[in-house]
Amino acid sequence: xxxxxxxxxxxxxxxxxxxxxxxxxxxxxxxxxxxxxxxxxxxxxxxxxxxxxxxxxxxxxxxxxxxxxxxxxxxxxxxxxxxxxxxxxxxxxxxxxxxxxxxxxxxxxxxxxxxxxxxxxxxxxxxxxxxxxxxxxxxxxxxxxxxxxxxxxxxxxxxxxxxxxxxxxxxxxxxxxxxxxxxxxxxxxxxxxxxxxxxxxxxxxxxxxxxxxxxxxxxxxxxxxxxxxxxxxxxxxxxxxxxxxxxxxxxxxxxxxxxxxxxxxxxxxxxxxxxxxxxxxxxxxxxxxxxxxxxxxxxxxxxxxxxxxxxxxxxxxxxxxxxxxxxxxxxxxxxxxxxxxxxxxxxxxxxxxxxxxxxxxxxxxxxxxxxxxxxxxxxxxxxxxxxxxxxxxxxxxxxxxxxxxxxxxxxxxxxxxxxxxxxxxxxxxxxxxxxxxxxxxxxxxxxxxxxxxxxxxxxxxxxxxxxxxxxxxxxxxxxxxxxxxxxxxxxxxxxxxxxxxxxxxxxxxxxxxxxxxxxxxxxxxxxxxxxxxxxxxxxxxxxxxxxxxxxxxxxxxxxxxxxxxxxxxxxxxxxxxx
Amino acid sequence: xxxxxxxxxxxxxxxxxxxxxxxxxxxxxxxxxxxxxxxxxxxxxxxxxxxxxxxxxxxxxxxxxxxxxxxxxxxxxxxxxxxxxxxxxxxxxxxxxxxxxxxxxxxxxxxxxxxxxxxxxxxxxxxxxxxxxxxxxxxxxxxxxxxxxxxxxxxxxxxxxxxxxxxxxxxxxxxxxxxxxxxxxxxxxxxxxxxxxxxxxxxxxxxxxxxxxxxxxxxxxxxxxxx
Numbered sequence: 001x002x003x004x005x006x007x008x009x010x011x012x013x014x015x016x017x018x019x020x021x022x023x024x025x026x027x028x029x030x031x032x033x034x035x036x037x038x039x040x041x042x043x044x045x046x047x048x049x050x051x052x053x054x055x056x057x058x059x060x061x062x063x064x065x066x067x068x069x070x071x072x073x074x075x076x077x078x079x080x081x082x083x084x085x086x087x088x089x090x091x092x093x094x095x096x097x098x099x100x101x102x103x104x105x106x107x108x109x110x111x112x113x114x115x116x117x118x119x120x121x122x123x124x125x126x127x128x129x130x131x132x133x134x135x136x137x138x139x140x141x142x143x144x145x146x147x148x149x150x151x152x153x154x155x156x157x158x159x160x161x162x163x164x165x166x167x168x169x170x171x172x173x174x175x176x177x178x179x180x181x182x183x184x185x186x187x188x189x190x191x192x193x194x195x196x197x198x199x200x201x202x203x204x205x206x207x208x209x210x211x212x213x214x215x216x217x218x219x220x221x222x223x224x225x226x227x228x229x230x231x232x233x234x235x236x237x238x239x240x241x242x243x244x245x246x247x248x249x250x251x252x253x254x255x256x257x258x259x260x261x262x263x264x265x266x267x268x269x270x271x272x273x274x275x276x277x278x279x280x281x282x283x284x285x286x287x288x289x290x291x292x293x294x295x296x297x298x299x300x301x302x303x304x305x306x307x308x309x310x311x312x313x314x315x316x317x318x319x320x321x322x323x324x325x326x327x328x329x330x331x332x333x334x335x336x337x338x339x340x341x342x343x344x345x346x347x348x349x350x351x352x353x354x355x356x357x358x359x360x361x362x363x364x365x366x367x368x369x370x371x372x373x374x375x376x377x378x379x380x381x382x383x384x385x386x387x388x389x390x391x392x393x394x395x396x397x398x399x400x401x402x403x404x405x406x407x408x409x410x411x412x413x414x415x416x417x418x419x420x421x422x423x424x425x426x427x428x429x430x431x432x433x434x435x436x437x438x439x440x441x442x443x444x445x446x447x448x449x450x451x452x453x454x455x456x457x458x459x460x461x462x463x464x465x466x467x468x469x470x471x472x473x474x475x476x477x478x479x480x481x482x483x484x485x486x487x488x489x490x491x492x493x494x495x496x497x498x499x500x501x502x503x504x505x506x507x508x509x510x511x512x513x514x515x516x517x518x519x520x521x522x523x524x525x526x527x528x529x530x531x532x533x534x535x536x537x538x539x540x541x542x543x544x545x546x547x548x549x550x551x552x553x554x555x556x557x558x559x560x561x562x563x564x565x566x567x568x569x570x571x572x573x574x575x576x577x578x
Numbered sequence: 579x580x581x582x583x584x585x586x587x588x589x590x591x592x593x594x595x596x597x598x599x600x601x602x603x604x605x606x607x608x609x610x611x612x613x614x615x616x617x618x619x620x621x622x623x624x625x626x627x628x629x630x631x632x633x634x635x636x637x638x639x640x641x642x643x644x645x646x647x648x649x650x651x652x653x654x655x656x657x658x659x660x661x662x663x664x665x666x667x668x669x670x671x672x673x674x675x676x677x678x679x680x681x682x683x684x685x686x687x688x689x690x691x692x693x694x695x696x697x698x699x700x701x702x703x704x705x706x707x708x709x710x711x712x713x714x715x716x717x718x719x720x721x722x723x724x725x726x727x728x729x730x731x732x733x734x735x736x737x738x739x740x741x742x743x744x745x746x747x748x749x750x751x752x753x754x755x756x757x758x759x760x761x762x763x764x765x766x767x768x769x770x771x772x773x774x775x776x777x778x779x780x781x782x783x784x785x786x787x788x789x790x791x792x793x794x795x796x797x798x799x800x801x802x803x804x805x
Contacts, residue, residue: 077657134664160664188664190671192705192761215672216704220711239704245715270672293665295673343659346666375659402659433660459658484657 057098117142212236326358330365384418420445447474490517
C-alpha cells in the first residue's frame with residue numbers, strides 16, 4: 001500500500017465508515033497517519049476534556065464536521081453542580097483559528113455563550129449545520145447571529161436547550177437570500193416568533209424536510225406553512241388548543257393531507273382533545289410520534305390516535321396512557337422498535353398508571369422492540385423474564401421504577417432474576433439502566449452476560465464492592481459507568497484500574513469511595529483526571545491536617561475520565577482534580 | 579471494611595434525603611397477588627393519599643405494606659426520578675398554561691366606525707400576534723396585518739384602505755399603543771381595546787412628541803388639556 005499514491009490511499013480510507021476504524025489505520029505507520037489526518041472529515045469527541053481543542057484542530061485541519069459532548073450524563077438530573085464546566089468557547093475559538101472549512105458543529109450538554117455563537121457565525125464561511133442538545137448559556141441573540149451570518153445554513157436544530165428569550169427578532173434575521181434550510185427546530189424557544197417572518201422563511205425554503213415549531217405558533221400559521229411544505233417529513237406542531245375557529249382546523253386537516261411524505265410528528269403541548277381528530281388523516285403514514293410533552297390528553301385520546309398508526313416504529317408518550325392504552329399500542333403497532341414512557345408525576349413514590357402489565361403486553365405484541373425507556377410504578381421478575389423472551393433484540397433497555405429499592409411487586413424479592421434474564425436473552429445489549437431492589441447478584445449476571453454493554457446506569461443498588469467488581473471484570477466493552485447511592489467503595493474503585501483506560505468515564509455519587517481511594521487511583525493512573533466534588537465540605541477542609549481521618553472522609557461526587565489534556569484549567573472551586 | 583460499608587449505606591441514604599428502613603427486616607408472609615398493586619390498572623388510593631412524612635402507620639395496609647410502601651412516600655431525592663430538568667419545566671409550563679386558561683380575561687373591543695362592540699378573552703392568546711389575528715378574524719376577515727420594521731402593528735381594511743392601529747386603555751385610564759410592553763404585563767393592565775383609525779392615532783405618540791405636534795399645529799386648546 002505504501003507504493004500507492006496518496007490520493008489512492010486517501011480514497012480507500014474514505015470507505016471506512018467509523019471513527020474507530022479511521023483511528024486504527026492512523027496507527028499503522030507515519031505515512032498512513034498523515035494521509036488519514038489530512039483527509040479526515042468528521043471528528044467525534046465524546047468528552048470535551050479528554051483532549052485539548054487545539055490538538056484536535058492541529059491534527060485534523062480539514063475537518064468538516066465536529067461533534068463534542070460536555071457534561072456527564074447525570075448532569076441532566078441536577079447531580080452536577082452548575083458552573084462545573086463543559087464550555088464550548090475553547091472549541092469554537094480553536095476551530096476558528098485552525099480549520100475555517102468547518103461546516104457542521106454538534107454539541108451536547110455544553111455551555112455555549114452568545115459570544116461563541118457570534119464567533120461561530122462569523123468564522124466559517126461554509127457553515128451549514130448547527131445542532132445543540134441539552135445546552136445552556138445562550139440567548140436568542142446568539143441565534144440571531146447564526147441566522148444573520150451563516151449564508152449557507154442547512155440545519156438549525158435546537159433540542160431541549162435552556163435558551164434565554166430576548167424577543168422574536170432572531171427569526172427575522174434570516175436574510176431573504178437564505179433559501180437553503182433543510183431542518184429547523186426551535187421547539188425549545190420559549191417566546192413568540194413573528195409569524196409573518198416564519199411564513200416567509202418557509203416559503204423560500206423549498207428543501208425544508210424537518211420543521212419543529214414552538215408553542216407560540218398558532219394553528220393558522222401552521223396551516224399556512226404546511227401548504228408550502230408538501231415534502232415535509234418531520235413536523236413539530238405549535239399550539240393546538242380550541243380557542244380558534246373551527247375553520248382553522250379544517251384548513252389544518254386539508255394542509256396535512258397534502259403532506260404525503262410526513263412520517264414523524266411531535267409537539268402538541270397543551271393540545272385540546274377536541275383538536276386531535278384533525279390529525280387523524282396523517283396517522284396511517286406515521287413512523288414516529290412524540291406525545292411526551294402533552295399532559296392534556298388522557299389514555300382514551302391517546303389510544304384513539306395511536307390505534308390508527310399501524311406503521312409506527314418510534315413512540316414517546318406519558319404514563320397517562322396507562323396499561324390498557326399500552327395494550328392498544330401492542331395490538332396496533334406491530335412494527336414498534338422504540339418506546340419511551342415518561343412519568344407525569346415527579347415525586348419519588350408518585351402514582352403512575354403503568355406497571356409491568358403494560359410492558360408485558362407491548363413485548364408480546366411488538367417483537368421488534370429494541371430500544372426502551374420505561375418509567376413505571378412497579379415491576380416483577382416474572383414480567384421481566386417474559387419480556388426478555390418475547391423481545392431478545394434489545395439494544396437499549398432502561399427501566400426506572402419510580403420508588404427506589406422497590407422489590408418485585410408480587411414476591412417481594414429483589415429484581416435480580418428479571419434483569420438477569422434481560423441481559424442473558426438480549427445478547428446485543430449496549431445500554432442498560434436498572435432500578436428497584438437489587439443485590440450483588442444482578443451485577444454478577446451483568447458481568448457474565450452483557451458482553452457488548454457500553455453504558456450502565458446504577459442507582460440505589462447492590463450490597464457490597466463485589467457488585468461493582470463483577471461489572472468491572474466482566475463487561476469488556478464498557479465505556480460509561482455511572483453510579484449513584486450504592487454501597488461501592490475503594491475496593492471496587494481500585495479493583496480493576498486498567499479498565500479506566502478503555503472507558504470514557506466513571507461517575508460515582510453518594511457511594512462509599514473515600515478521598516484516600518481517589519488519591520490512590522490518581523497516583524496509579526496518571527492518564528486519568530480524578531475529579532472530586534464535595535459541596536458539603538468545601539475544598540479547604542480536605543487540606544486541613546486531621547491525621548488519617550480526613551483521608552477516610554467520603555467523597556460525595558467522583559468523576560473519572562481518561563484524558564491526554566492533563567488537569568483542566570477551567571475547573572471551579574468545588575472541583576478538586578487529584 | 580465491609581461492616582463499615584453496610585453502616586455507611588444507610589448513612590448515605592440519609593444524606594440523600596431518604597430514610598429507608600432495611601426492607602429485608604420487615605418482609606412479611608403474604609399470599610402472592612394479595613398486594614393492592616396486583617389490580618394493576620386501577621389506581622391505588624392509598625398510594626396517593628400517603629403524602630405525609632415518613633410514617634408507616636398512616637397507611638391502612640400497615641405491616642403488610644411496609645415492604646412495598648417504604649416510609650417517605652413523597653420524599654424528594656435529588657435527581658430522582660431521572661428526568662431532565664428541561665422536561666420537568668416544559669411539562670410544568672404546559673400544565674400551568676392549560677390550568678390558567680380557566681381564568682379568562684374578557685375585555686371590550688371597539689372599532690372606530692363599527693356599530694357595536696365585541697369581547698375577547700386575552701388569556702386565550704399566547705402573544706400579540708395571536709391576538710391581532712383573532713381581532714382580524716372577529717371583525718374584518720378582509721383585513722391584513724401589515725408589520726413595519728420597528729415592530730409597529732397595524733390592521734388595514736383591504737376594501738377601503740383604512741389603516742387601524744390597535745390601542746388599549748390601561749389601569750390608569752391612559753390610551754396606549756398595543757405592543758410596547760411584554761405580553762403578560764399587557765394582559766394584566768389592559769382594560770379595553772380600541773382599533774383606532776390611523777389618522778387619529780397620532781395622539782398616542784410619546785407625551786413630548788404629542789405636545790410638540792400640538793404646538794406645531796397651533797392647537798393650544800388641546801395643548802392645555804394635555805398639560
